[in-house]
Amino acid sequence: MTESALNRTAYAELVARAQREIDEGLLPSCQFAVGYRGEIVDKATLGDTPAGDDSRYVMFSATKGIVVAAMWQLLSEGAVTLDQRVAEIVPEFGTNEKDGVTVEQLLTHRAGFPRAPLGPPAWSDRGERLKAFANWKVNWEPGSRYEYHTTSAHWVLAEIIERIDSEDYKSAIARRITRPLGLNSMAVGVPPEEQGDIARVRNVGEPATAEEWKAALGVSGFDTGEVTDEALAYFAEPEAIAVGVPGGGGVTNASDLALLYQELLHNSRGLWDAGVLADATGHVRVSEPDFLFAGAAANRGLGVIIAGNDGRAASRGFGHTVGPRAFGHNGAGGQVAFADPDSGLSFAYLTNGNDRHLIRQQRRVAGIASRAARCVS
Numbered sequence: 001m002t003e004s005a006l007n008r009t010a011y012a013e014l015v016a017r018a019q020r021e022i023d024e025g026l027l028p029s030c031q032f033a034v035g036y037r038g039e040i041v042d043k044a045t046l047g048d049t050p051a052g053d054d055s056r057y058v059m060f061s062a063t064k065g066i067v068v069a070a071m072w073q074l075l076s077e078g079a080v081t082l083d084q085r086v087a088e089i090v091p092e093f094g095t096n097e098k099d100g101v102t103v104e105q106l107l108t109h110r111a112g113f114p115r116a117p118l119g120p121p122a123w124s125d126r127g128e129r130l131k132a133f134a135n136w137k138v139n140w141e142p143g144s145r146y147e148y149h150t151t152s153a154h155w156v157l158a159e160i161i162e163r164i165d166s167e168d169y170k171s172a173i174a175r176r177i178t179r180p181l182g183l184n185s186m187a188v189g190v191p192p193e194e195q196g197d198i199a200r201v202r203n204v205g206e207p208a209t210a211e212e213w214k215a216a217l218g219v220s221g222f223d224t225g226e227v228t229d230e231a232l233a234y235f236a237e238p239e240a241i242a243v244g245v246p247g248g249g250g251v252t253n254a255s256d257l258a259l260l261y262q263e264l265l266h267n268s269r270g271l272w273d274a275g276v277l278a279d280a281t282g283h284v285r286v287s288e289p290d291f292l293f294a295g296a297a298a299n300r301g302l303g304v305i306i307a308g309n310d311g312r313a314a315s316r317g318f319g320h321t322v323g324p325r326a327f328g329h330n331g332a333g334g335q336v337a338f339a340d341p342d343s344g345l346s347f348a349y350l351t352n353g354n355d356r357h358l359i360r361q362q363r364r365v366a367g368i369a370s371r372a373a374r375c376v377s
Helices: 008-023 060-077 103-107 126-135 152-165 169-178 210-217 229-234 238-243 254-266 274-282 358-373
Strands: 029-036 039-047 056-058 202-204 336-340 345-351 353-355
Touching (some): 039 254, 060 169, 060 336, 103 152, 336 358
Antiparallel strands (some): 029 039, 029 345
């Protein structure tokens, strides 16, 4: 273990910041890990958990990082191309003006169907998912604009993985990503009988008032779309975890999530073509404003977000102290996952407390990420 690289003063500040809401009784628990040079240099689990350091958490949209990592392998192998039409791979999808949607548009949230509906019970049956794809309509011309596709695009990406690999997307992701990297806690889809170590999500706190929103951002509220408090709590129910929703239903512990991002930094096992990986994590393809980031540019790569050098990295969930090349994908409820090529650090923070006060939640993410980024000296 490269513990000597850890800045103990900075790490103590990180622990103290993470402990604050636990002590105040706001968050039931949290877990975080700092990675460097392919290893975890330190980690902590705070609060009431089902299995201590072995506890797993629903990572919500941080799940997208695993799914796109599998897609990058398909790109590396030449099994798909960015300009390929999705309907060539999944013919059922090519209806209602979606026949021109490309793989790149799915990965960059420019596909035109950001809120296309798919939920229980249909999402657990592949045939029903394909029917939903055929019924989906576009809200705007694919490729003409950016809008975050909360879950819809990643259902289609999962189907692409299934078509190319001729196996269930959940097992394909395990074969391609988690098993080769030894990420034993990380999974997309966990049977109910294997979920005893997963921390269940609790909605905590009260929503911000209109006055608080106006003081913070100059608006009277925030449209969370399908990411409601009720939906987030349901994602931690046994039947939802078993489905393995590719846009937000994966589970992991913080150490495995930080180790995944270490591998994305170093590619030590050669799972990806170096050029594909560099392009996916280092090339900003979408610079339109994102309301999720308080109007800051989206800074989307191929499925991940890039911190950037415009002073708005904290709005994108990276804190104030990361390098401009940092990349990652956070999740609802305050989950954090990123790697910083400039420092070599990776970091993951997970909690099962979904703070309804989104302004406080965003500030917590910025504070924790900022302290974490200083932990490697």
